[in-house]
Amino acid sequence: MRIAIITIAANRDTHLRFHLRSLARSTVVADEHVVVAIGDPAVADVVASEGSTTRLLWIEHDQGPLPLAYARNAGAAAALAAGAELLVFLDVDCLAGTEMLQRYVAAARQRCHRHALLCGPVTYLPPPGSLGYDLDHVHELRCPHPARPAPPAGTVLTGTDYNLFWSLSFAVTAVTWNRIGGFCTEYTGYGGEDTDLAQTAAAAGVGLRWVGGADAFHQYHSVSDPPVEHLADILANAELFHRRWHRWPMEGWLHSFEELGLITYDPIHRRWVQAV
The missing domain is CATH 3.90.550.10 (Spore Coat Polysaccharide Biosynthesis Protein SpsA; Chain A)
Structure with a gap:
């Protein structure tokens, strides 16, 4: 092989x-x-x-x-x-x-x-x-x-x-x-x-x-928990995943971002959006 x-x-x-x-x-x-x-x-x-x-x-x-x-x-x-x-x-x-x-x-x-x-x-x-x-x-x-x-x-x-x-x-x-x-x-x-x-x-x-x-x-490297430096990537990729599979991935991170006031869930359009 x-x-x-x-x-x-x-x-x-x-x-x-x-x-x-x-x-x-x-x-x-x-x-x-x-x-x-x-x-x-x-x-x-x-x-x-x-x-x-x-x-x-x-x-x-x-x-x-x-x-x-x-x-x-x-x-x-x-x-x-x-x-x-x-x-x-x-x-x-x-x-x-x-x-x-x-x-x-x-x-x-x-x-x-x-x-x-x-x-x-x-x-x-x-x-x-x-x-x-x-x-x-x-x-x-x-x-x-x-x-x-x-x-x-x-x-x-x-x-x-x-x-x-x-x-x-x-x-x-x-x-x-x-x-x-x-x-x-x-x-x-x-x-x-x-x-x-x-x-x-x-x-x-x-x-x-x-x-x-x-x-x-x-191997060790410093990370953030949740990974706020990757917020934009995670939001975009989560939305892509939802579009493909009709469920949200990375829910732990999404809810952590929500608790930090970085994102909110828009129930009308059924998507996560970055807070202004």
Whole structure:
């Protein structure tokens, strides 16, 4: 089974450096790693300085919301053109556990799981030391996100709640990717595109699986809760999702924005609007 990793990157130099180093320690070596640089020439410098065999794919971008969905699709298309049979999407902020690829491949080889979205547990890491994360010991910090399933290593759990899917770390066979049709590229910027992919998969009869032992470790960076810096993107993407699926995504954030007085719900037009 030919394995391809797809990573999209912009303005995450240090995270990308450790991301690449973690993959170099994997028990299974991918046949292809496509890093999609979204308007950031420094991505090529990081890849070169790490001596990586990663294939760089450039996407023009000057300003405005990042085209995350488009970039992921472009990375997948490049991997498929090179003969990939299993696509592994790993966020640039994530370190790969040494057995992550091995566990995804094992799940994809099982007839009962190969036509599903395969999702691995993700641990959010504390801030690193002055020299960055110690990759020899990062596994000791394992504490998967409590809102999502994390079955024991070597086991695969069938999921039913597609709202729990996220794009930080997941794998899908080429056949299933084509069945889903990829990410909807109408989404730009932060939020919603991964929930849409999961909804599209569910509508196409694609299953959801949680793969024990396919661990990834999310490197620390400062965030807002709720992410007010992404308010405009989230509002636009939430409205797009509602138009496509007739329900609201990211409701926790929307209600938090409402409590902060940043948005209000217009019951006449049935939409969220930014407060004046």
